[in-house]
Amino acid sequence: MSAINYSEKIPNNVNLDEDRTLRRALEHWQPNYLQWWQDMGPEGSHDYEVYLRTAVSVDPQGWAQFGYVRMPDYRWGIFLNPPEPGRKIHFGDHLGEDAWQEVPGEHRANLRRIIVTQGDTEPASVEQQRHLGLTCPSQYDLRNLFQVNVEEGRHLWAMVYLLHKYFGRDGREEAEALLERRSGDQDNPRILGAFNEKTPDWLSFYMFTYFTDRDGKFQLCALAESGFDPLARTTKFMLTEEAHHMFVGESGVGRVIQRTCEVMNQLKTDDPDKVRAAGVIDLPTIQRYLNFHFSVTIDLFGADQSSNAATFYSSGLKGRFEEGKRTDDHRLKNDTYRVLDVVDGRLVEKDVPMLNALNEVLRDDYIRDSVGGVERWNRIIEKAGIPFRLTVPHKAFHRRIGTLAGIKVSPDGRVVSEAEWNERVREWLPTDEDRAFVASLMGRVVEPGKFANWIAPPVMGINRQPVNFEYVRFN
Numbered sequence: 001m002s003a004i005n006y007s008e009k010i011p012n013n014v015n016l017d018e019d020r021t022l023r024r025a026l027e028h029w030q031p032n033y034l035q036w037w038q039d040m041g042p043e044g045s046h047d048y049e050v051y052l053r054t055a056v057s058v059d060p061q062g063w064a065q066f067g068y069v070r071m072p073d074y075r076w077g078i079f080l081n082p083p084e085p086g087r088k089i090h091f092g093d094h095l096g097e098d099a100w101q102e103v104p105g106e107h108r109a110n111l112r113r114i115i116v117t118q119g120d121t122e123p124a125s126v127e128q129q130r131h132l133g134l135t136c137p138s139q140y141d142l143r144n145l146f147q148v149n150v151e152e153g154r155h156l157w158a159m160v161y162l163l164h165k166y167f168g169r170d171g172r173e174e175a176e177a178l179l180e181r182r183s184g185d186q187d188n189p190r191i192l193g194a195f196n197e198k199t200p201d202w203l204s205f206y207m208f209t210y211f212t213d214r215d216g217k218f219q220l221c222a223l224a225e226s227g228f229d230p231l232a233r234t235t236k237f238m239l240t241e242e243a244h245h246m247f248v249g250e251s252g253v254g255r256v257i258q259r260t261c262e263v264m265n266q267l268k269t270d271d272p273d274k275v276r277a278a279g280v281i282d283l284p285t286i287q288r289y290l291n292f293h294f295s296v297t298i299d300l301f302g303a304d305q306s307s308n309a310a311t312f313y314s315s316g317l318k319g320r321f322e323e324g325k326r327t328d329d330h331r332l333k334n335d336t337y338r339v340l341d342v343v344d345g346r347l348v349e350k351d352v353p354m355l356n357a358l359n360e361v362l363r364d365d366y367i368r369d370s371v372g373g374v375e376r377w378n379r380i381i382e383k384a385g386i387p388f389r390l391t392v393p394h395k396a397f398h399r400r401i402g403t404l405a406g407i408k409v410s411p412d413g414r415v416v417s418e419a420e421w422n423e424r425v426r427e428w429l430p431t432d433e434d435r436a437f438v439a440s441l442m443g444r445v446v447e448p449g450k451f452a453n454w455i456a457p458p459v460m461g462i463n464r465q466p467v468n469f470e471y472v473r474f475n
Helices: 020-040 105-129 139-166 169-178 202-223 231-266 274-279 285-299 307-314 353-381 418-428 432-440
Strands: 049-054 065-068 334-343 346-351
Touching: 020 105, 020 139, 020 169, 020 231, 020 353, 049 139, 049 231, 105 139, 105 169, 105 202, 105 231, 105 307, 139 169, 139 202, 139 231, 202 231, 202 285, 231 274, 231 285, 231 353, 231 418, 285 353, 285 432, 307 353, 334 353, 346 353
Parallel strands: none
Antiparallel strands: 049 065, 334 346
């Protein structure tokens, strides 16, 4: 095997060319990664030239280059934010101590677990989305899908770098395992449940990138507080790219809603059957998709009470969202937090030690952030003069993890009987018929500037290019 030119093939700011041990480890891993991409990356895309953004530095003024590239030739780089001189650990039992530049022995297993779990989500989403290019609603959207895919791949590289650099043989084995698990595989699935769900259509993709990539934002923000400085610096740069993924989701759903509202006003009807007959997605179906993706995503934050979350915080491994802006003592040993419980068939709140409730703290921060985008979608509907509002369901709705797992709760927060759930679940979650209808709309549109009937064009193109720019060259 020929040697890899790291300055050419892997943009980085971690001095790869000076670390022979790390270089050899990555030389061994890279061909396996490329084989994984060949097997599980976007289907049928290997010869396309795609107008992609490639990270080349951490300079806020010029961290990326745009240009055409074949995705198997994409330069998956490794970047850490610049070190912060004299950085201290600012929460937990090590508050005020110098941030760690090497892995503390007593925290080795937990740090590795955190990095592996985060790393596992990155290839999982590529696997979930690998067939979507075959049904893209436009070249613009196809390019955005591919941009999300290559950046998820780069985020995998970011985590694998940490595993190889700091965890020796264990890290190398974990890095190999990241390429062996498969989303939805019965025998060797991905670690987290939401990353084993299918992403069968573009409405699901937009909901996923809005809701589930937003979970990624909050998890990365919590890890960016870590006392393990290389992890904090790595995740801070990953957040730069994650913002585009959430934009794809929010704008994508917004464009679906825009087109639906246009058709509703043209036909002067809010009858879902008539709206569907016109070839667009009715608003109640959009609500059911929203309910599903929101509820599956908030389970990603874990159980509402977790000794692991307490350990990660007290150990200085994983902080809270915007830890530095909080005004408490950043140790939390005497603090409490309100979580939900079910007593006599009703949802009630109870106080629990905050250290054990940190998953719930992060989940509540996430929910507040998610509501903002849904309100922006509602403004599109209001502007069209249509009396309909999308709502974020109650956080106890359709939960599978923690105290609320298995309890039947309606989207408006009522505990309901099994009978009522079974009677009304078709109003609340996508049905097989909903999914079949949405799938029936998924015809491929690839002529520049053309869009499928069910989605409105974007307001502007990528990187100041026109909307009808040739974002993908099919060879």
